[in-house]
Amino acid sequence: MFAYVIPLCLAMLALAVVLNLLRLIEGPDMPDRVLALDTLSINALALIVLLGIWLRSGTFFEVALLIAVMGFVTTVALGKHLLHGDIID
Template identity: 55%
Template sequence: MLTYALSFAMVAVIIALLMNLYRMFVGPRTLDRVVALDTMYINAIALIVMLGIYLDSVLYFEAALLIAMMGFVGTVALGKYFLRGDIIE
């Protein structure tokens, strides 16, 4: 039963990733694209965690933590760039 739930959840997250990819390329403003990229990080983390549960491996959880840290730093850097025009002052 858990296998079917994980499979359904993975398909739903993949569909969400595709919708985020569409918003990232078509977004009317730059900030919409940044939010879509940030949401793609979150969806990728969810997909990796579900894959780790499905395959019963701890290694995927560590990869999800690394992606979460990189996503946070990237989002902060892009936000600072769009607000001030420079990342490092």
């Protein structure tokens, strides 16, 4: 069953990544681009987790945790920069 489901999920997530990249490039304003970047990091996270399940490797999950933390910090920093102009007060 996993032989069919995981490649299908990988293909759908790859399509989601491509659509996020399009939104990131042609977003009408900066908040849309920040949200596209956050969604892109979440989709990359899901791709890495699925690849880890498919290859039966625990290393991918550690990489996914690092990407999740970096995505959160990046989104907060960009949001603060958009609101206040400075990241560090």
